[in-house]
Amino acid sequence: MPQNKKPKRPTLQNIADRIGITKMTVSRYMRDPESVSETTRKKIAAVSEELGYIQNRAPIMLSKSSSKVIGVLLPSLSNHVFSSFTQGIEVVTNAKGYEIIIAHFSYNEEIEERKIAFLLSYQVDGLILTSTRHTKRTLQMIKTAGVPVIEAMEIPEKPIDMAVGLDHAAAAYSAVNAMIEKGLKKIAYFGARLDYRTQLRMQGYDTAIDEAGLEKLHILTHKHTSFTLGNELLSRALSECPKLDGVFCTNDDIAIGTILSCKERGIKVPEQLSIIGYNALDIGRAITPQLTSVSTPRYQIGEKSAELLLSSIEGDREERNIYDLGFTITPGGTL
Amino acid sequence: MPQNKKPKRPTLQNIADRIGITKMTVSRYMRDPESVSETTRKKIAAVSEELGYIQNRAPIMLSKSSSKVIGVLLPSLSNHVFSSFTQGIEVVTNAKGYEIIIAHFSYNEEIEERKIAFLLSYQVDGLILTSTRHTKRTLQMIKTAGVPVIEAMEIPEKPIDMAVGLDHAAAAYSAVNAMIEKGLKKIAYFGARLDYRTQLRMQGYDTAIDEAGLEKLHILTHKHTSFTLGNELLSRALSECPKLDGVFCTNDDIAIGTILSCKERGIKVPEQLSIIGYNALDIGRAITPQLTSVSTPRYQIGEKSAELLLSSIEGDREERNIYDLGFTITPGGTL
DNA sequence: CTGAAAGCGCTAACAC
DNA sequence: GTGTTAGCGCTTTCAG
Numbered sequence: 001m002p003q004n005k006k007p008k009r010p011t012l013q014n015i016a017d018r019i020g021i022t023k024m025t026v027s028r029y030m031r032d033p034e035s036v037s038e039t040t041r042k043k044i045a046a047v048s049e050e051l052g053y054i055q056n057r058a059p060i061m062l063s064k065s066s067s068k069v070i071g072v073l074l075p076s077l078s079n080h081v082f083s084s085f086t087q088g089i090e091v092v093t094n095a096k097g098y099e100i101i102i103a104h105f106s107y108n109e110e111i112e113e114r115k116i117a118f119l120l121s122y123q124v125d126g127l128i129l130t131s132t133r134h135t136k137r138t139l140q141m142i143k144t145a146g147v148p149v150i151e152a153m154e155i156p157e158k159p160i161d162m163a164v165g166l167d168h169a170a171a172a173y174s175a176v177n178a179m180i181e182k183g184l185k186k187i188a189y190f191g192a193r194l195d196y197r198t199q200l201r202m203q204g205y206d207t208a209i210d211e212a213g214l215e216k217l218h219i220l221t222h223k224h225t226s227f228t229l230g231n232e233l234l235s236r237a238l239s240e241c242p243k244l245d246g247v248f249c250t251n252d253d254i255a256i257g258t259i260l261s262c263k264e265r266g267i268k269v270p271e272q273l274s275i276i277g278y279n280a281l282d283i284g285r286a287i288t289p290q291l292t293s294v295s296t297p298r299y300q301i302g303e304k305s306a307e308l309l310l311s312s313i314e315g316d317r318e319e320r321n322i323y324d325l326g327f328t329i330t331p332g333g334t335l
Numbered sequence: 336m337p338q339n340k341k342p343k344r345p346t347l348q349n350i351a352d353r354i355g356i357t358k359m360t361v362s363r364y365m366r367d368p369e370s371v372s373e374t375t376r377k378k379i380a381a382v383s384e385e386l387g388y389i390q391n392r393a394p395i396m397l398s399k400s401s402s403k404v405i406g407v408l409l410p411s412l413s414n415h416v417f418s419s420f421t422q423g424i425e426v427v428t429n430a431k432g433y434e435i436i437i438a439h440f441s442y443n444e445e446i447e448e449r450k451i452a453f454l455l456s457y458q459v460d461g462l463i464l465t466s467t468r469h470t471k472r473t474l475q476m477i478k479t480a481g482v483p484v485i486e487a488m489e490i491p492e493k494p495i496d497m498a499v500g501l502d503h504a505a506a507a508y509s510a511v512n513a514m515i516e517k518g519l520k521k522i523a524y525f526g527a528r529l530d531y532r533t534q535l536r537m538q539g540y541d542t543a544i545d546e547a548g549l550e551k552l553h554i555l556t557h558k559h560t561s562f563t564l565g566n567e568l569l570s571r572a573l574s575e576c577p578k579l580d581g582v583f584c585t586n587d588d589i590a591i592g593t594i595l596s597c598k599e600r601g602i603k604v605p606e607q608l609s610i611i612g613y614n615a616l617d618i619g620r621a622i623t624p625q626l627t628s629v630s631t632p633r634y635q636i637g638e639k640s641a642e643l644l645l646s647s648i649e650g651d652r653e654e655r656n657i658y659d660l661g662f663t664i665t666p667g668g669t670l
Numbered sequence: 671c672t673g674a675a676a677g678c679g680c681t682a683a684c685a686c
Numbered sequence: 687g688t689g690t691t692a693g694c695g696c697t698t699t700c701a702g
Contacts, residue, residue, distance in 0.1 A: 009479055011695060022673055027696065037671060052472075052479035055456040058396035059696025062678040077409075077437075078418030086412055086439075099453055102412075102437045104421075118434055121390040122457065137387075144344055144387035227621035257621045264623045283618075286562035286592045288599045346679060357689055362681065372687060394680030397694040 010051040018051075019043045030055070061123040068097060070126045070309060071119030073112060074104045075195070080281050081298050082130065085152070088302020089128060096310055098125075105131075107195040113138045120145045126309045132156035132163070133196055148312035150305040153298075154197060155324050162312065162321045164305045168197050171294045171327040172204025172248065175276045178292075178335060179246045180212045184274055187246035188217040190233045190254050192225040198250045201278065205248055217241055225250075230257020231264075245273060252277040252284055255291055259334065270334050280330040289333025297325045345386040353386075354378045365390070396458040403432060405461045405644060406454030408447060409439045410530070415616055416633050417465065420487070423637020424463060431645055433460075440466075442530040448473045455480045461644045467491035467498070468531055483647035485640040488633075489532060490659050497647065497656040499640045503532050506629045506662040507539025507583065510611045513627075513670060514581045515547045519609055522581035523552040525568045525589050527560040533585045536613065540583055552576055560585075565592020566599075580608060587612040587619050590626055594669065605669050615665040624668025632660045 012023040012030070021040060028035045029044045036044070061067055072089060074082045086102070093100055101119060105112040113135045119127060120141060126148045134142075142149055142160060149161040156163055179187050189205040191198045202218065209216050217240065219233045233254065237244050249255035255277030262269050269275055269289060277284060277293035284291030304323055311318055347358040347365070356375060363370045364379045371379070396402055407424060409417045421437070428435055436454060440447040448470045454462060455476060461483045469477075477484055477495060484496040491498055514522050524540040526533045537553065544551050552575065554568045568589065572579050584590035590612030597604050604610055604624060612619060612628035619626030639658055646653055 009481075013695075023696080024674080025672060028672085031697095035671080040671090052475045054452060054476055054480060056396075056458070056695060057456040058393050058458060058694080059678080061391075061393035062397065062680090062695085063697040064678070065697060074412075076418065077412055077421055078415045080413045083411065083413030102439070104437070117389060121392040123391070123393060140387045141389055145389060146344075227618040230621065253618075256618075260621050260623065283562040283588075283591075286565065286595050288595065348679075358680080359690080360688055362679095363688085366681090370687080375687085391679060393678080394694080397679085397696085398681045399694070400681060 009056070010048075010053045011056070012053075014051060015044060015047050015053060018047045057122075066125050066313070067123045069099050069101060069122065069124050070128060070306075070313075071116075071122070071124040072100045072102050072128045073115055073119070073130060074102060075107045075130055077104050081279055081296070085130070085298040085302040088299040088304075089306040090302075092303055092306035092310065098310065107131075107193065109133060109135050109138070113141075116141060120147070125313045126150075128152055128305050128309060131196065132159070134160075148309055150309050152301055152305045154200065155322060159322060162308050164301050164308060164323045164325065166296060166301070166325050166327050168200040169204035169207070171278075171296070172201040173208045174204075174327075175278075175294050175329060176205045176208035176248050177212075178329065179248065179274055179276065180208060180214070182246075182274060182335060184246035185214060186217070186241055186243045187214065187248060188219050188237045188241065188244055190230070190237070190247055190249040190258065191218065191220045192223055192229055192233075192250060192254060194220060194222060201248075201250050217244075225253050227253050227257040227260070230254045230259070231261035234258050234261045234265075247273065247275050249275065249277050252279050252281045252291060252293055255293065255334075256283055256287060259287060259291065275334040276329075277334075284330070284332060291330075292332035292335040293330045295328045295330040297327070300325055344391070345383075345388045346391070347388075349386060350379060350382050350388060353382045392457075401460050401648070402458045404434045404436060404457065404459050405463060405641075405648075406451075406457070406459040407435045407437050407463045408450055408454070408465060409437060410442045410465055412439050416614055416631070420465070420633040420637040423634040423639075424641040425637075427638055427641035427645065433645065442466075442528065444468060444470050444473070448476075451476060455482070460648045461485075463487055463640050463644060466531065467494075469495075483644055485644050487636055487640045489535065490657060494657060497643050499636050499643060499658045499660065501631060501636070501660050501662050503535040504539035504542070506613075506631070507536035508543045509539075509662075510613075510629050510664060511540045511543035511583050512547075513664065514583065514609055514611065515543060515549070517581075517609060517670060519581035520549060521552065521576050521579045522549065522583060523554050523572045523576065523579055525565070525572070525582055525584040525593065526553065526555045527558055527564055527568075527585060527589060529555060529557060536583075536585050552579075560588050562588050562592040562595070565589045565594070566596035569593050569596045569600075582608065582610050584610065584612050587614050587616045587626060587628055590628065590669075591618055591622060594622060594626065610669040611664075612669075619665070619667060626665075627667035627670040628665050630663045630665040632662070635660055 012026040016023040016026045103115040128150045132151050132154045151163045153165045155165050219237045277291045280293040280295035284293050347361040350361045351358040438450040440450050463485045467486050467489045486498045488500045490500050554572045612626045615628040615630035619628050
């Protein structure tokens with residue numbers, strides 16, 4: 001293993017030496033410039049600027065002080081849902097002087113475990129996860145680390161610690177019921193990459209279809225979600241059920257793909273086929289007819305997650321540990 | 336400041352004590368299980384499992400050993416371009432036992448500076464940046480830290496250290512020339528959120544238009560990019576130039592939005608209006624006609640960036656420090 | 671407002 | 687294959 005000897009970076013000691021004070025004073029200055037006299041403050045500022053001082057978090061992590069960093073674990077980096085979620089988090093953390101470390105786990109529990117170990121190895125003060133299903137070792141590590149944890153997006157039956165999210169089964173149920181009330185009889189569920197939230201939505205679909213005494217039609221794939229998948233799933237659905245009159249999609253990408261495929265096939269939306277998406281992303285506003293979709297408060301989930309976590313880190317935990325932030329149906333012209 | 340006293344996590348010493356060996360042996364086991372005798376190996380494995388040992392990177396960072404972590408700075412978390420870029424990086428880093436820390440800077444140099452300081456404070460072994468324009472302090476910090484750096488996506492004139500990317504001006508020039516060769520006379524450039532790569536594409540557009548003796552038409556906005564923006568920019572373009580017959584878009588989202596807006600307005604694509612996008616994302620394959628777009632090798636850029644960086648970290652730098660990975664035009668039906 | 675001493679948990683370097 | 691020693695650069699605690 002090659003010795004990657006990093007060139008020595010300036011230390012607090014280096015700064016102190018130049019001025020003839022101790023590193024302790026410099027340390028105080030770094031955390032709160034007001035805590036040292038004006039004369040020294042100016043000197044430290046100048047020397048630290050000149051030397052290009054870069055904070056070193058290693059000793060801070062070693063001492064028992066809080067690291068003022070929280071770990072955020074996202075399923076994917078290419079999903080607008082998690083980009084607004086993260087924005088919501090950062091608005092809160094930035095305001096309180098915390099930084100975040102982002103990692104992603106591709107909807108895979110083993111990768112989640114590895115990434116959580118990684119985040120904890122940096123002595124983060126808390127974790128925000130975006131899954132509710134974890135390996136045994138993940139649970140053990142979190143317990144051992146003893147840091148507060150938010151499970152965001154869903155509402156687990158028994159959260160590890162705290163949870164902020166919405167009831168995806170209820171949201172799906174609600175969307176599918178809207179289709180049933182329209183009088184639709186042959187409604188399919190389009191699902192991709194069968195992660196847990198996709199399954200929850202399918203459960204909501206199942207319940208609504210069962211209650212109405214209709215026939216379920218699951219069109220599923222293990223492939224990663226994409227726009228082009230809409231066409232593929234629609235082909236399968238139509239061959240299985242030529243009388244198809246409604247599609248509830250697990251996300252907007254597939255819904256948009258389905259609309260585009262309908263245009264191509266000459267199927268009129270919504271006259272011949274109704275379509276509802278999930279997440280109410282911007283593209284649903286750009287297409288004609290506009291996509292009817294389930295709107296989820298991901299920005300607010302991010303905010304609330306960060307608020308709850310920071311409260312817990314700073315010692316005043318709220319009483320409630322589960323927050324259901326609900327959903328709405330964004331109306332469009334595809335229902 | 337509340338004292339966030341973390342409960343004590345197990346240390347190597349704790350494990351060693353239970354077995355009656357020294358922490359040094361445990362340390363060796365953690366880095367290479369084969370380096371200790373089979374008997375102790377089994378004991379350590381058992382105790383470490385039982386105690387739920389979590390690695391602590393603080394001391395590793397303090398000692399002068401390499402941290403085996405690289406920092407990756409992305410402009411945004413909601414862009415498919417950077418998701419494949421990151422995948423390319425991770426394929427390489429995972430294979431070599433490195434982890435990555437991801438941060439994002441919203442195309443803002445000051446935020447980039449703050450995030451680079453953050454990444455360096457964790458003693459990362461190297462940095463992969465996705466911008467070529469940096470603040471003075473950013474440059475100073477990178478120099479002081481003395482770690483290898485890749486500037487990815489573009490080809491800067493004078494890289495800080497190494498660069499992997501493509502010539503966006505040339506790509507745009509090429510795309511616009513294809514429109515000119517088709518005989519189009521009124522070609523607009525649609526740009527959003529005027530970051531540097533958007534400007535480079537505009538330069539390529541300008542050169543092509545100038546060379547052909549045509550008239551430039553810049554339709555720009557400072558807004559964040561979106562699908563709905565396509566309609567907005569198209570409205571402005573048509574009111575400024577009713578004879579518009581071509582649009583080169585700075586990205587596929589805007590291009591798709593423009594196509595959808597054309598359908599709504601009854602403008603035939605490409606008969607009345609040709610459209611070219613940038614990045615060749617999946618959605619361009621789902622729409623009819625399929626979107627003609629500039630295809631960029633972002634996955635390969637990620638891979639090559641990671642390879643170059645790790646080579647440099649491990650001491651065998653390649654001779655070249657700039658790699659232009661080129662581009663192609665993905666044919667579609669919108670030209 | 672500033673200083674002195676001790677220590678966080680690991681690894682490098684050297685012994686045996 | 688395993689142990690010993692020293693030390694990384696900060697913060698904590700206690701003095702003054």
